[in-house]
Amino acid sequence: MARIKKIGVFTSGGDAPGMNACIRAVVRTAIHDGLEVVGIRQGYQGMLESNFWDMSARDVGNIIHIGGTILKTARCLEFKTPEGTKKAYDNLRSYGIDALVAIGGDGTANGASRLSLTHGIPVMCIPGTIDNDLYGSDFTLGFDTATNTVIEAIDKIRDTAASHNRLFFIEVMGRDSGCIALRAGIAGGSEAVLLPERDTAIDELIEKLSSHANNHKSSSIVIVAEGDKNGGAYHVAERVKEKFDFYDSKVTILGHLQRGGSPSSFDRVLASRLGFAAVRALLNGKDRQMVGLRGNAIVLTPLEEALHFSHFKLEDDLLEMINVLSI
Amino acid sequence: MARIKKIGVFTSGGDAPGMNACIRAVVRTAIHDGLEVVGIRQGYQGMLESNFWDMSARDVGNIIHIGGTILKTARCLEFKTPEGTKKAYDNLRSYGIDALVAIGGDGTANGASRLSLTHGIPVMCIPGTIDNDLYGSDFTLGFDTATNTVIEAIDKIRDTAASHNRLFFIEVMGRDSGCIALRAGIAGGSEAVLLPERDTAIDELIEKLSSHANNHKSSSIVIVAEGDKNGGAYHVAERVKEKFDFYDSKVTILGHLQRGGSPSSFDRVLASRLGFAAVRALLNGKDRQMVGLRGNAIVLTPLEEALHFSHFKLEDDLLEMINVLSI
Amino acid sequence: MARIKKIGVFTSGGDAPGMNACIRAVVRTAIHDGLEVVGIRQGYQGMLESNFWDMSARDVGNIIHIGGTILKTARCLEFKTPEGTKKAYDNLRSYGIDALVAIGGDGTANGASRLSLTHGIPVMCIPGTIDNDLYGSDFTLGFDTATNTVIEAIDKIRDTAASHNRLFFIEVMGRDSGCIALRAGIAGGSEAVLLPERDTAIDELIEKLSSHANNHKSSSIVIVAEGDKNGGAYHVAERVKEKFDFYDSKVTILGHLQRGGSPSSFDRVLASRLGFAAVRALLNGKDRQMVGLRGNAIVLTPLEEALHFSHFKLEDDLLEMINVLSI
Amino acid sequence: MARIKKIGVFTSGGDAPGMNACIRAVVRTAIHDGLEVVGIRQGYQGMLESNFWDMSARDVGNIIHIGGTILKTARCLEFKTPEGTKKAYDNLRSYGIDALVAIGGDGTANGASRLSLTHGIPVMCIPGTIDNDLYGSDFTLGFDTATNTVIEAIDKIRDTAASHNRLFFIEVMGRDSGCIALRAGIAGGSEAVLLPERDTAIDELIEKLSSHANNHKSSSIVIVAEGDKNGGAYHVAERVKEKFDFYDSKVTILGHLQRGGSPSSFDRVLASRLGFAAVRALLNGKDRQMVGLRGNAIVLTPLEEALHFSHFKLEDDLLEMINVLSI
Known part of the structure; x- marks a missing residue:
């Protein structure tokens, strides 16, 4: 194998x-180790459009604490076709890029895997998603920050x-994973958590809330994972309200709020370690690996x-x- | 007039x-000035139930920074009847309470006014609502904190x-008032604000967003006041999406999140000043006044x-x- | 007067x-109104070095929420000489700049005033300092955020x-002004505040703390303004400790922490209004004004x-x- | 062994x-499992004074998110004598307490160990300290929150x-441990970290800062662990200033700020798990264990x-x- x-x-x-903290770590580790490094804007879409950015150590200054991604992301259907994958590879090669670090979820990792298997370019994947739904890492990048949010x-x-004797239903993100809901439910001191991984009958929930009310709790908070099979916080609230009107009840949908914000210390350290390790792994001749904690x-x-x-x-x-x- | x-x-x-910061100021100023002070739990409901709490200076220790209200609030229909008002007054008198400080919105002030006019008990009202919708004060208690939230x-x-080229619609509180929406729109650097006080045609909004897109803005945020006449953020988003699909669009409903949280310095200082002034005004023989900034x-x-x-x-x-x- | x-x-x-929110408002209002706008980096130093930046509406995108200043600041002795002022003016003129908006404290305003008086270039000053020590505005830019911090x-x-029965001395900024100390003292529920504007004898402070201890307060927090004449928090703590060892005592010096952070809603709105008004005032032919609230x-x-x-x-x-x- | x-x-x-989150978990798990639970105020001091509190599930409501400890802590020399240990044990027994959960650092664990070894009362220790300096747990309770602070x-x-081209020295806690300094140094994107575990010559630090300055970094932040052998941030700053005056330099001592604040999600979950596991371990007949992650x-x-x-x-x-x- 030629040297990267x-x-x-x-x-x-x-x-x-x-x-951003992860991009910074990849860029600076690469430059420190004598490599050139190119930022590809908008993910696979950017590969198809040769949307490349020759990055210096200064380009990633003052971004470690900023949410989002300076390289942006996009969904890209064309890349999923064999022709699209080929075109992306050709663009990478003609720009002299001979290895990749991909930051994202399972779709991202699938694409990177395909690129490497089909065209032989070495890839390292870093699990970046608030959902914590990847095998290969105890925690994914962004999960800790999202849970804090x-x-x-x-x-x-x-x-x-507590000021109103109210019942709150709060819907949180996570797609098919209940990780955010479960951790936030424990850490928020909530009374019940509805998870995609477990069926919770509404009757069971109502019974629990009734026993809390009898127990002199002045208010209750129920966390509903967006993937819960009861159909979301609004629907759960409706069904509970039919049978249980002890409390006034309200619904909050946190939505994309959960994706933003300055990363926590845990996530910044994790991001830095994963980015650093990904570059070193490429230099050590590794290929098609998920870098995890x-x-x-x-x-x-x-x-x-x-x-798998x-x-x-x-x-x-x-x-x-x-x-x-x-x- | 007898001494209070x-x-x-x-x-x-x-x-x-x-x-809470305001309750603390009322309690401590009263005790400092040689008065006794009684907390009435759950507002007018508590008057009807003689839900009284003899408060000491220590009872309001360590609450200045805590959201909500340790005295709780409640809606109370019975109080609005002449019999209810009479019963409330009788309970107050039999407990020896000879003046009131009411903290709340216009409904609260109306009730206090009625109590004073009908039964002659002196009252001071403090504008406590995140909506900033009261005459008599440039800013109401909680408005600054809610806007920061x-x-x-x-x-x-x-x-x-910004990472996704997305269009966001964020619905904020304020009932019939656009104060939170307007200030948060300016302070959040948003692209447009829909207010109850002004009609905004959807076509006009779409034109504006189009011009931003042409101007190379990578994303846009639209604030929708809950009282806006277009029918809320979900509805506005639907109608915009029909004609304008340049961006992926998302809706966030902040909801009761906006009522909680540790008060800002501005609100803690305002709360302290208003509570302090309310007690002093009662001692100076004032009655039926709104204490404001x-x-x-x-x-x-x-x-x-x-x-009026x-x-x-x-x-x-x-x-x-x-x-x-x-x- | 020629048109600006x-x-x-x-x-x-x-x-x-x-x-930054203020720079954004100046730049966008100017461009909206048909003007060109130039950012001068590093204040008066930048004028001497013609460190100019032709700014577009996009250059101030996504900065409204960021602390510090993208134009940077510097101290500059040379500008204070007549030759320095002349050189600055010449550089401005040769770049075509025919009016100025200066954001800063009294030193900044003094320089701008001299420039206008000596060379006739119209200037508007915006009070930007956390110290709240300028005449002409109830509040200066940054004061609300610093107090929240x-x-x-x-x-x-x-x-x-509260967990340790401790006495804390916290030193806060403000130079010769006690504004931050007083507001933060009230809003923080502190037991005493030492201000530059008022002499507080240490004996008096000790007496007060003793009465609190007798009153079953489990801990006390004393705010010390950096300009207090007793010589700073360390010194005050030393002298209190000599005579009063009921509590374990600790000192915290907040320092430059107080200058940073994302601006509050209040400061972002104030910054936007002041920047907007400054440009409009220049267009209306005004000169040598402080724009305030x-x-x-x-x-x-x-x-x-x-x-004065x-x-x-x-x-x-x-x-x-x-x-x-x-x- | 008798049943607890x-x-x-x-x-x-x-x-x-x-x-507080940990106390809540211990209390509620114990009550859920049919035990009685007694809060001992002020640690070992409270044992000597029989400062006991029969706790209910409601007593720990609404505390999961609050910093500090509702049971307070204190240092206690008397307990360290054999007579003191005996007296503490006698008080515990006469109140019917037949097992202990101790939350604290190594001093706390040493005391609990002695109590158990000498008098046979089963104890579980939970590593609660921001310093992260205990064997037996990857992370101690409070470390994540302190690092975020x-x-x-x-x-x-x-x-x-960044606005001033300044050099900052920030001193952080950790006693003999550099854990906070190292993690915060990475997560804060700082330029250098001085740790108790490694000797850093001042000359080496100056050389590094010089190379950064040559590299066009506009500012530098140096983290100094309080246990660093160079003698603290003020001393380091003095010595750097002697030889390197490219930047204006400032010192910040964060101090006890680092001990407070609402715990992070990570710490709340950790606290809940450790408290839950400690009670279950006692019920399973365990003794003298550190419960860790x-x-x-x-x-x-x-x-x-x-x-050891x-x-x-x-x-x-x-x-x-x-x-x-x-x-």
Whole structure:
């Protein structure tokens, strides 16, 4: 294998806090180690349009604390065709890019894997998504920040909930994953959490809320994961209201608020470690790996394995604690 | 008029950040000045139930920074009847309460005015509502904090908006008032603001967004006041989407998030000044006054006047700046 | 007077949160109104070095929420000489700049006044300093944000103070002004405030703290303005400790933390209004004015008057409340 | 071994964010599992004074998000004598307390270990300290929150540093541990970090700062751990200033600010898991264990082992990244 001289870095899929810190780490590690580094704007779309940016160490100054991604992201259907993948590869090669660091979720990793398998360009994938739904890393980039954003919202809502004897339903992100909902439910001291990974009957929820009311709780907060099978916070609230009108009830949909914000220390450190490790892995001849955090160590997992296995990450003790700690 | 010996303080209507700081100021000023002070829980409902709390200076320790209200609030229909008002007054008198400080919005002030006019108990009203919709004070308690909460949300959403070339519609509180929407629109650097006080045609909005897109803005944020006559953020987004699909568009409903949170310095100082002035005004023999802020001075406005006049507070320069500063 | 075609904008002196929002307002209002606008980097130093930046509406995109100043500031001795002032003016003229908006404190305003008086170039000054020590505006740009920063620090320190029965001395900024100290003292619920505007004997402070201890307060927080004549928080703490060892005592020096951070809604709106009004005033033929906030209105004050009068802004009720509300 | 019926819980040593969330978890898990639970105020001091509080599930409502500790902490010399330990044990027994959960640092764990070894009462220790300096847990309670507090301060200081071409020295807590300094240094994007675990010559630091200045960095931030052997931020700043006056330099001492604040989601979840696991471990007959986090699992480590081994936790990649990422 020829020595790598110029690497490309890009973000793709939904943006997540910490992506900028990760781009910074990739760029500076590469330059420190004697490589050139090219930012690819708008992910796979940018590859098709040769939307390239020769980056210097100064270009990533003062971005470690900023949410979003300076390289932007986009969805790109054309890249998924064999012709699109070929065109992206040709554009990369003609610009001299001989290895890639991809930051994003499973769609991003799938695309990178295909590019490497079909055309032989080495790729490292960094799990960047607030959903925490990837195998290969205990935590994905942005998950900690998003969870902090949710609990700050819960803390604010609790102020007003407690002043009015109110019942609040708060819908949080995570697609098919209940990770944000479960952690935020525990950390927010909520009374119940509805998760995509577990069926919760509305009757069961009502029974629980009734027992809280009897227990002299002045207000209750229910976290609803967007992937919950009961159909979202508005729908759950409607059905609870039919049978249980002890409290006034309100719904909040946090929405894209959860994707933004300055990354937490945890996410900035994670982003820096993953970006640093990705460049070093490429220099060590690795290919098609997911760079992740296991315990407190950075580990590589083959992309095939990372994309094959499911990512069930709900901790058993947390699931039990939801009921125990909300008595 | 007999000398006042024991005052009652209560919060009523929607809660607002700074109410606790205001309760603290009322309690401590009263005790400092040799009065007894009684907290009335749950507003007018608490008067009907004699839900009274003899408060000490320590009872309001460590609450200045906490959102919501330790006295809670409630809606109370019974109080609005002559019999209800009479019963409330009788309960106050039999507990020895000979003057009141009411913290809340116009409904609260109306109730206090009725109580004073009918039964002769002196009352001072403090404008406590995030909506900033009362005559008699440039700013109401909680408005500054709520506006800060909204711009923090806008800042987070801007991160993700800019990463994706997206159009965001953010619905904010304020009932019939556009004060939060206008200030947050300016402070959040938003592209357009829909206000209850002004009709905005959807076509006009679309034209504006188109010109921004042509101007190479990578994303746009539109603030929609909940009282806007186009029917709320979801509805506006639908209608814009029909004719303008340059951007991916998303809706966020901030909801009760805006009522909570630790009060800002501005609101804590305002709360302290208003509570302090309300007690002093009672001691000086005043009755039926709204205690408010005009410029940087605390002033009294007769309740009749405060409740009679409209509260149009949208500053002309801010209205013009929405268009000028978003080019 | 010839019609103005190109204005220069600069920041000078200590930076303050909201300066970027103000630069944005100046630039966009000028462009909206058909003017060209030039950013002058590093204040008066930049004039001497012709460090000019032709600014577009996009150059000030996405900066409204960012602390500091994208135009930077610097101290500049050379400008204070007649030759320096002449050179600055010549550079401005040869670049076609025919009016100035200066954002900063009294030093900044003095320089701008000299430039206008000596060479006839119209200037508008915007009070940008966290110290709130200028005549001509109830509040200066950055003061509200700085005060919020201080009370967030006080809130955090109160957590640990209350857990340990501790006495804390917190030193805050403001140069010769006690505005930050007084407002933060009230809003932070502190037990005492030492101000440059008032002599406080250490014995008096000790007596007050003793009475609090007897009153079963579990902890006390004392705010010390940096301009207080007792010599700073460390010195005050030393002297209190000699005579009063009921509590363990700790000192915190907040320092430049207070100059940074994302501006509050209040400061962003104020910055936008002042920048907008400054450009409009220049277009209306005004010269040598301080653009400020009085009540809720934007007003102009002749620079001679603004620089001549003292700026004593400590509200009487706040001074009295420090003792009343901390019982 | 007799079945446990009543457990005592206390906090001791320096307070840390998350202690309240942990107390809540201990109290509610115990009550859920059919135990009685007693809060011991002021740590070992409270044992000597039988300062006991029979706690209900409601007593720990609405505290999960509050910094500090509702049980307070204190230092206690008397407990360290054999007579003191005996007296504490006698008081616990006469109140019916037959097991303990101790939340604190190594001093706290040493005391609990002695109590158990000498008098046979089962104890579980939970690592609660911002310093992250305990063996037996990857992260201690409060460390994540403290690090977030530090980077928020760094972010604010960077605003003003970048506006002025300034050099900042920020001193952070951690006693003999550089954990906060290292993580905050990486996450804050600082230029250099001085750690107790590594000697850094001032000449070396100056050389590094010079190369940054030559590299067109407009400002630099140096993190100094309070345990660094160069003698603290003020001293380091003095020595750098002697030889290197390219920048204006400023010092910030964050101090006890770092101990307060609302705990992060990470710390609230960790606190809840550790408290829950501690009660369950006691019920399972365990004794003298440190309850900690390893990877993403809760594990028990014998106290003898936890107190014997050193706790060097500076990750090698982070140490290398300080230089690589600050180019």
